[in-house]
Amino acid sequence: MNLSKILKNAFLIVIFGLIVTACATKKSVKTTTESSTSTKAAETQKADPIEKLDALMQGDVYIGSDTVGELASGVPDRVFFATNETILTTASRETLRKQAAWLRQNSDVTVVVEGHADERGTREYNLALGERRANAAKDYLMTYGVSSDRIKVLSYGKERPVDSGSNPLSWSKNRRSVTVKAN
Amino acid sequence: MRKNLFLIILFYVILKPSVSFSLVEIDISRGNLDPMPISVSPFFSDKITDENIKKKLNIENLGIEISRVIENNLEKTGLFDAIEKEAFLQKPDIAHLKPRFEDWALIKSQVLITGKVTSKIINEKDYINIEFKLWDVLGAKMVDGFSLTTTPRSWRRVGHKISDKVYERLTGESGYFDTRIIYVAEEGPKTQRIKKLAIMDQDGFNTKYITLGSELVLTPRFNPANDKEITYMSYFRNMPRVYIVNLQTGEQKVVGDFRGMTFAPRFSPDGKKLIMSLAKDGNSEIWVRNLETNIQEKLTDHPSIDTSPSYSPDGKFITFNSDRSGYQQIYVMRSDGSKVKRISFGKGIYGTPVWSPRGDLIAFTKLHKGKFFIGVMRTDGTGERLLTENFYQEAPSWSPNGRIIIFYRETKTDDKGQGFSAKLWSIDLTGYNERLVSTETDASDPSWSSLLGN
Numbered sequence: 138m139n140l141s142k143i144l145k146n147a148f149l150i151v152i153f154g155l156i157v158t159a160c161a162t163k164k165s166v167k168t169t170t171e172s173s174t175s176t177k178a179a180e181t182q183k184a185d186p187i188e189k190l191d192a193l194m195q196g197d198v199y200i201g202s203d204t205v206g207e208l209a210s211g212v213p214d215r216v217f218f219a220t221n222e223t224i225l226t227t228a229s230r231e232t233l234r235k236q237a238a239w240l241r242q243n244s245d246v247t248v249v250v251e252g253h254a255d256e257r258g259t260r261e262y263n264l265a266l267g268e269r270r271a272n273a274a275k276d277y278l279m280t281y282g283v284s285s286d287r288i289k290v291l292s293y294g295k296e297r298p299v300d301s302g303s304n305p306l307s308w309s310k311n312r313r314s315v316t317v318k319a320n
Numbered sequence: 321m322r323k324n325l326f327l328i329i330l331f332y333v334i335l336k337p338s339v340s341f342s343l344v345e346i347d348i349s350r351g352n353l354d355p356m357p358i359s360v361s362p363f364f365s366d367k368i369t370d371e372n373i374k375k376k377l378n379i380e381n382l383g384i385e386i387s388r389v390i391e392n393n394l395e396k397t398g399l400f401d402a403i404e405k406e407a408f409l410q411k412p413d414i415a416h417l418k419p420r421f422e423d424w425a426l427i428k429s430q431v432l433i434t435g436k437v438t439s440k441i442i443n444e445k446d447y448i449n450i451e452f453k454l455w456d457v458l459g460a461k462m463v464d465g466f467s468l469t470t471t472p473r474s475w476r477r478v479g480h481k482i483s484d485k486v487y488e489r490l491t492g493e494s495g496y497f498d499t500r501i502i503y504v505a506e507e508g509p510k511t512q513r514i515k516k517l518a519i520m521d522q523d524g525f526n527t528k529y530i531t532l533g534s535e536l537v538l539t540p541r542f543n544p545a546n547d548k549e550i551t552y553m554s555y556f557r558n559m560p561r562v563y564i565v566n567l568q569t570g571e572q573k574v575v576g577d578f579r580g581m582t583f584a585p586r587f588s589p590d591g592k593k594l595i596m597s598l599a600k601d602g603n604s605e606i607w608v609r610n611l612e613t614n615i616q617e618k619l620t621d622h623p624s625i626d627t628s629p630s631y632s633p634d635g636k637f638i639t640f641n642s643d644r645s646g647y648q649q650i651y652v653m654r655s656d657g658s659k660v661k662r663i664s665f666g667k668g669i670y671g672t673p674v675w676s677p678r679g680d681l682i683a684f685t686k687l688h689k690g691k692f693f694i695g696v697m698r699t700d701g702t703g704e705r706l707l708t709e710n711f712y713q714e715a716p717s718w719s720p721n722g723r724i725i726i727f728y729r730e731t732k733t734d735d736k737g738q739g740f741s742a743k744l745w746s747i748d749l750t751g752y753n754e755r756l757v758s759t760e761t762d763a764s765d766p767s768w769s770s771l772l773g774n
Contacts, residue, residue, distance in 0.1 A: 221647070223602070249558075256730070259671040259685050259714045260538060260765070261584040262641065262648055264560075265597065265604035265625040268581055272602030291558060292581055292599065296536055301510035301737035303711070 198226055199309035204299045208248075208316050212239045215315040216274060220255070220308075221266070223273045233274060236316050237281030247319045250274050252292040255308035260294060267292030274314040289319060355401040356490070357428050358394060359457075360387045362405065363435035363450070364412040372439035376446055376472045383412065383437050386450065389479030390433060392523060393497045394486065398753035403429055416453060421460040429457050433486060440469065447471060450478045454486055464489050476525060477772070484771070496719040497522060500769045501726065502540045502550055503744060505529065506762040510733065510740040517552060519567070522768075524758040530565065539584065539715075541767040544677075545591030550767075551575070553583045562596050564611075576609050576616050584627045588655075589635050595619070597627040606640055608655075619657035630674045630682075631655065632699070639663075639673040639682050639699075650684055652699060663701030668693075672714055675699070678722035681749075685714040685727075694727050696749065707751045720770045723749050726757060728764040 193201040199217040208214040214236075216229035225233065240246060252271030254263035271290035279285055300307040363383030365373070373382045387405075394400040408415075409423040416434035424432050435452040453465035464485060468478055477498055484495025505518040515537050517530035531537050531554075540552035548567045553560060562575045562582040576582065580600030587594055592612055597604045604625045609616040620626040624644035631638055632655075639652045650664040650673045664670040668688030675682055679699075686693040686706065692713045695706040713729040726746045733740045742764045744757035757766070 221643075256712065257687070259628070259641075259648075261597070261628045262625060262643075262671050264538075264581065264583045265599050265627050268599040268604065269602045269625065276602070292560065293536075296513070296538070298511055301733055301740060302735075303732040303737075307737070 193306060194309050195226075197305060197309055199306070199312070200228060201310075204310050206315075208236055208318065209239045209243070212236055214317065215313045217309060218270055218312040218314075220257070220312065223266070223269045225273055225277055229274075230277060233277045234281055237278045237283050240278065240283045240287065241281075245320075247287045247289070249289045249291050249317045249319045250278075251297075251315045251317060252290060253297060253311055253313050253315070254295045255311045256295045256298060256303070257308060258295065260296075263294035264292050265294075267294045270312075270314045274316065278316075355399055356430055357403055358400045358431045359403045359408060359424055359427070359429040359433070360391045360394075360405075361408060361410075361415045361432065361434045362387045362412045363437050363452070364416050365437040369437055369439040369448075372446065373437075373448070373472065376439075377475070382448075382475060383435070386435065386437065386475060386479045386482075387433070389476055389523070390483050390486070393480065393483035396523075396755060397487070398748065399491065403427055416451075419455055419457075421455075421457050424455075424457045431455065431486075431490065432457055433482070435482070439472075442469075448475065450475070450482075452482045452485075454489060476521065480521070480523075493723060494721045494771070496721045496724065496768075496771070498772050499720060500542075500547065500772065501744070501757070501766050502542060502769070503728075503759065503763045503766040504537060504540065505759070506742050506764060507533070510737070517550075518759070518761075518763070520759070527760050530567070539765050541586050541717075542769045543587045543591040544589050544770050545587070547769045547772050549587075549591070551585040551587060551594060553585065562594070564594070575611075576607075576614075578607075582607075584629065586630055588631050589633050595629040595631065595638060597629070606638070606657075617657075619653070619655075620660070621657075628672045632675045633677050633679045637675075637699075639675055641671045641673060650682065650697075650701070663699070664697065664704075665701060666704055672716065674716050674718060676718050676722045677720055681722070683716035683718065683725050685716065694725060694747065696725075705751070707747050707749075708745075708754055713745070715765050717767045719746075719768050725749065726766045726768055728766060730764075 196219055198219050206214045212235045213232045216232050250271040252267035254266045271292055275288045275290055278288055298311040300310045363386045365383045373379055379385055391402040395402050407427045410420055416436050419432055432455040438449045440447045440449055447469050449469045451467040453462050456463050480498035483497040487495040499522045500519055501522055502519045505516045506513050508514045514533040516533040517537050517540050518527055520527040536555040538553045540550050543549040551564050553562050560581040562585040563572055564575055565572045575594055578598050580598050582596050582598050585594055585596040593608055593610050595608045598607050603623055604627050605618055606620045606626050606629045607616055607618050622644050624642050626640055626642045629638050629640040636655055637652055638655050641648050642651050648669045648671045649662055650670045651660055651662050653660040668686050670684050670686050672685045673682045681696045682699055683696050686695055691709050693706040694708050694716050697704040710729055711732045713727055716725045716727045724746050728742055729745050730742045742762045744759055744763045744766050746757050747754040
């Protein structure tokens with residue numbers, strides 16, 4: 138598991154140099170990295186960890202694809218937030234527009250938008266913050282034509298981190314809202 | 321479990337009227353670096369009692385066990401230093417009758433506690449009678465004591481009641497030993513924590529689990545007016561809501577009928593109301609629900625996050641945290657929601673304000689420069705004092721006498737994300753005497769009960 142993480146992370150350095158859009162899906166990551174570039178990429182990572190961090194965070198918003206799953210093929214399931222913020226970044230809005238487009242085409246699907254916070258806040262405040270984040274995503278989906286009765290929000294606060302690390306990169310992955318199919 | 325929550329006191333006899341006691345006194349308003357030497361003699365019991373108790377509780381020498389409960393309680397205050405029992409020159413039975421004070425002075429003991437355990441059968445049921453006496457060694461006199469008859473299973477609580485009496489007598493403050501702590505027991509990896517409600521005696525014994533861990537549970541809190549009742553938040557059926565549980569009957573009910581997530585519950589001091597937050601459409605406000613009339617009312621009205629409310633002990637005010645100024649800060653308002661006033665102005669982010677049972681202070685969590693602090697300030701925000709600093713800690717809860725704060729602390733994980741743990745800690749209001757509170761599992765969100773009723 139660790140190795141595959143390293144591979145994925147390492148590949149991100151490469152891919153961010155080449156590709157401008159931040160929404161390369163997991164699938165394409167896997168197909169292109171697996172064998173040939175792995176060794177070289179792993180070396181790069183060792184040599185310059187700071188560069189790696191820069192490539193994965195913009196300000197303190199996570200822009201990588203580790204932990205990102207799919208709501209549907211080619212539709213990322215989550216967006217990331219800055220510390221204590223609920224503002225949607227340009228990349229987040231793009232992801233949510235993709236989600237909205239897919240939901241419009243699949244009108245029988247209902248979703249739960251889960252809101253999450255990192256561990257650097259008090260539990261109760263983080264519950265409220267998670268709810269705010271989930272609603273920011275929900276509101277955007279509604280703006281793009283998904284009716285509100287198809288979207289439930291559920292805040293987990295800091296209770297369900299995806300990354301157990303105690304560092305800025307881990308925290309950035311945990312500040313998120315995730316759109317999950319409910320039916 | 322139901323039985324254990326009761327202490328049936330049949331007889332409670334005060335052995336001697338209070339007399340003035342000026343020789344031995346402890347000032348606990350400052351950190352105490354010179355603890356008072358104290359001797360807790362093993363409680364004496366006769367052969368028949370020993371046999372009965374062995375049969376009933378499978379405890380070899382209950383007298384020694386009770387003296388250990390007392391010793392442990394008093395030592396953990398940091399105010400007392402219990403002298404090793406090997407140094408005692410006098411036998412427990414004789415000491416309890418009339419100590420030879422010079423023998424106790426010789427081993428530098430200023431205070432002596434003695435006692436006696438006797439088994440009794442009343443209406444064909446087993447009981448134990450526990451008698452205790454508190455002696456002033458230098459003054460060469462008995463200064464306090466009582467005798468108490470109870471069910472054998474409640475013996476630890478008698479130890480706590482004796483500890484409370486000694487503490488009250490020697491410090492002039494009310495005690496806090498005959499109390500319980502409710503908390504969230506945690507297990508499993510950080511990304512998939514399993515959480516259960518747990519309750520234990522203040523000293524870590526008699527742990528009981530109240531939920532099974534099948535759903536996420538958070539922030540349990542005692543009703544200060546009724547130690548058989550708690551409130552907490554549960555994700556039962558993926559609907560995060562505030563519940564009230566009766567610990568005696570196991571009856572559980574959701575509080576109110578809200579569209580949206582309810583969280584951060586706390587009882588009013590008289591136990592008749594519940595304050596909590598309701599998060600709906602991206603906004604969290606503070607609500608109060610009258611548990612007698614079932615009328616609920618919104619107290620705050622602001623597009624920011626308003627949460628973590630806590631009543632003042634007279635019920636007239638509520639402190640809470642809000643990010644209406646941009647970051648989380650502490651506010652105080654009247655309990656009807658009027659006259660909102662910000663009180664925290666120091667550097668950093670402030671959260672989880674909790675009003676002291678004495679009324680004069682508010683405990684809080686502060687985040688500043690990447691560190692978390694537990695601190696206290698006066699209710700107008702002046703006199704901020706930080707008691708402890710760590711990587712992560714929060715959720716202060718007061719001991720019922722307002723002298724100690726319990727909270728939880730989480731560790732930083734290593735490069736591989738390993739090594740996470742959450743534990744309960746306590747610290748004196750003085751900033752001294754920081755201690756790990758032992759729990760069977762990892763633990764968080766502690767809440768301290770009032771002194772237990774019978």
